[in-house]
Amino acid sequence: MDMDGFYAAAALLPYALRRTALMMPEADKDACEELRLRRGCVPAFSDGAGERPIPGAGPVTGETVASVLEAATQASLHAAVNALRRGYITAPGGVRVGVCGTGTQEGLRSFSSLSLRIPKEVRGCADGIYPALFENGVFCSTLILSPPGAGKTTLLRELVRLLSGDGVRVSLADERGEVADAEGGESRFDVGKCTDVMTGVAKADAIMMLLRAMNPQVVAVDEVTEPADARALLSAAGCGAALLATVHGADLEEVRKRPSMRCLLEAGVFSRCVTIENRRGVRICRVKVL
Amino acid sequence: MRAFLGAALFTLAWTLVGCGAAARLRARARTLWELCRMMELLRFELARFAPPMPELFAQLGKTAPGAGGEISRRLYDSLNRLGDEEFSDLWERALGDLSGPERETMAALGRVLGRYGAQEELAALDVCRERLMDLSGEAERTAKERGRLYVGLSAAVGAVASVLML
Numbered sequence: 071m072d073m074d075g076f077y078a079a080a081a082l083l084p085y086a087l088r089r090t091a092l093m094m095p096e097a098d099k100d101a102c103e104e105l106r107l108r109r110g111c112v113p114a115f116s117d118g119a120g121e122r123p124i125p126g127a128g129p130v131t132g133e134t135v136a137s138v139l140e141a142a143t144q145a146s147l148h149a150a151v152n153a154l155r156r157g158y159i160t161a162p163g164g165v166r167v168g169v170c171g172t173g174t175q176e177g178l179r180s181f182s183s184l185s186l187r188i189p190k191e192v193r194g195c196a197d198g199i200y201p202a203l204f205e206n207g208v209f210c211s212t213l214i215l216s217p218p219g220a221g222k223t224t225l226l227r228e229l230v231r232l233l234s235g236d237g238v239r240v241s242l243a244d245e246r247g248e249v250a251d252a253e254g255g256e257s258r259f260d261v262g263k264c265t266d267v268m269t270g271v272a273k274a275d276a277i278m279m280l281l282r283a284m285n286p287q288v289v290a291v292d293e294v295t296e297p298a299d300a301r302a303l304l305s306a307a308g309c310g311a312a313l314l315a316t317v318h319g320a321d322l323e324e325v326r327k328r329p330s331m332r333c334l335l336e337a338g339v340f341s342r343c344v345t346i347e348n349r350r351g352v353r354i355c356r357v358k359v360l
Numbered sequence: 361m362r363a364f365l366g367a368a369l370f371t372l373a374w375t376l377v378g379c380g381a382a383a384r385l386r387a388r389a390r391t392l393w394e395l396c397r398m399m400e401l402l403r404f405e406l407a408r409f410a411p412p413m414p415e416l417f418a419q420l421g422k423t424a425p426g427a428g429g430e431i432s433r434r435l436y437d438s439l440n441r442l443g444d445e446e447f448s449d450l451w452e453r454a455l456g457d458l459s460g461p462e463r464e465t466m467a468a469l470g471r472v473l474g475r476y477g478a479q480e481e482l483a484a485l486d487v488c489r490e491r492l493m494d495l496s497g498e499a500e501r502t503a504k505e506r507g508r509l510y511v512g513l514s515a516a517v518g519a520v521a522s523v524l525m526l
Contacts, residue, residue: 081443136475137446144439145447145474146412148481179477 075188076102078163082186084137087113090127098122103219105186109135116219119350135181142167164189164251164258189248191259195221195353196228202357203342209233209288211313211339215325216346221353222316223248223292225346227259229314230290234262240314241286242267243276249292274298277306290314300330307339321345322358335360367522374518375511382507389503391427392462392496398428399489403482410478413447414439431455431466447474465491 076099080091083105091105094115101117107130108114112123142161143150153159159167168185203212212229214222227249234240242265244250250257250267257267266284268276273291277299280286289306291299294317303313319325322343326332334340340360347354401424405416417439420432435454442450451470455463465488472484 085444140447140475141443143474144412144414145442146414146416147474147476148406148410148478149412151410151477 073099075163075165075190076100078161079105079165079186079188081163082138082141082161082165082167084134087124087127087134091115091124093126094124103188103190105188107135107138107184107186109182118348118352135184138167138184138186139169139181158246160247161186162253164248166246166248187248189251189259190221190224192221192224192228194228196225196232196355199344199355199357200229200232203229203344205341209238209312209314210341211307212315212342212344213325213335213340214314214316214344214346215319215322216316216348217320218318220346220348222318222346225344225355226290226292226314226316227261230265231260231262233288233314234264237264239285239287240265241280241284241289241311243271243273243280243289243291244269245271245273245276246292249290272298274302277302281306281309281311286311288312288314292316293318294331294334297330300334303334304337304339307337313339315340363526367526370522370525371515371518374521375515378511378514381510381514382503385499385503385507385510389496389499391458392492392499394424394426394428395431395462395466396489396492396496398424398432399485399492401428403485403489406478406485407482413474427458431458462492462495465495 080088083091091113094102098115098117102115103118104116105124106114106116106121109130109132111130113127113130114121114123116122139147139159142159142165144162150159154169157168159169161167166187166189168187169181170183171181172179203210214225216222230240230242230249240262242249242261244252244267247253247269249259250261250265250269251259252267252269257265261267266280266286268280271279273294274296277289277291280289289303289311291303291314294300294303294315303315307313317325317331319331322335322345326335338360343358343360345356345358347356398420401420402416405411405419411419414436417432417436421429421436423429424432431454434456435451438450438454448467448470451473452467455466458466469484469488473481
């Protein structure tokens with residue numbers, strides 16, 4: 071069981087709550103995907119089956135939230151202003167801390183809820199679909215889509231690792247540092263020996279920089295949301311690089327309703343689509359030829 | 361002859377006691393000045409570059425003079441315990457043997473640093489710096505006025521006591 075992610079998330083909790091979280095049953099810790107802290111409520115954890123309170127934990131206070139943010143920012147909330155404007159901070163260990171609070175001109179204040187998303191490395195989760203993403207031995211541009219929390223990032227990481235392991239030069243635009251958790255130039259997660267990782271740069275900029283500088287065979291990017299991201303992907307597709315991207319959405323029809331994604335799909339940029347279905351914690355991946 | 365020599369040594373010892381007290385006053389004034397300087401550097405870095413705390417205190421450890429530099433270095437060395445301990449506790453411990461109102465002033469700053477946005481941190485820094493500057497001015501005046509007094513008084517006490525003993 072790989073529970074490094076859970077321990078990395080638990081390390082951000084104040085001492086008493088951390089002890090309680092670490093006393094959770096091993097199976098729950100292994101299945102845990104998120105820790106949820108809402109002021110005035112009992113902290114909860116969520117797995118594929120839904121959200122449950124952490125047994126024995128007291129209600130979350132403002133002090134608890136402040137303490138988690140202090141640990142997540144290394145006591146440097148002032149340096150995390152830009153990240154907070156986007157609604158999240160990436161803490162050590164690749165834990166994404168989503169924040170909710172009151173918006174002001176300078177960003178968010180009076181934080182009310184935190185969501186600690188636990189990064190997972192699931193070796194073998196792409197084995198079943200990997201061969202279907204090739205045509206005549208060449209990797210086809212692939213779009214991974216699912217609702218939030220279904221495992222898009224985990225699947226993307228594994229596909230990047232497999233491609234890289236096969237000697238394909240992959241350039242990974244990892245804006246939030248969730249895919250590779252690169253720190254000090256080294257990735258904590260295994261994304262393969264032929265992968266170049268650009269972290270902390272806006273996706274659209276990172277894609278263009280990687281195209282210019284790294285001569286990628288595959289450009290991988292997590293969570294395409296902005297029109298600028300889609301435009302950058304369109305440019306990358308025109309440069310001869312295959313694409314591997316994830317996007318929020320229940321199915322292709324839903325994704326097609328978004329103008330930026332529609333233009334990508336109509337341009338025929340992607341020739342494979344992987345959908346992930348989460349059935350009470352069991353992920354089912356399906357490949358569709360576009 | 362021996363009695364005179366003993367009296368002279370006795371007087372000298374008392375004078376040294378007075379000098380020691382005066383030196384302590386000067387040392388406190390110097391420490392306060394160093395803390396004020398540290399606050400200025402801290403404010404400049406935070407307002408201009410807003411670096412993360414580890415980076416900030418690594419730099420202050422090199423640039424801040426005397427006591428400010430020591431506090432910064434101690435804090436930087438302990439920052440790897442963040443998460444296990446609150447920043448304010450690490451800060452308080454980094455203050456070392458600092459005592460009196462300056463310790464209280466610095467400890468109050470530690471309860472704001474690392475936990476709030478830049479504006480609140482800068483406001484707390486300003487309050488802390490002003491208080492330290494007041495204390496520094498007061499300590500310098502005290503060191504000047506009382507320093508001479510302590511040396512003079514202790515020398516006089518030593519001399520009188522020697523004469524009486526003779």
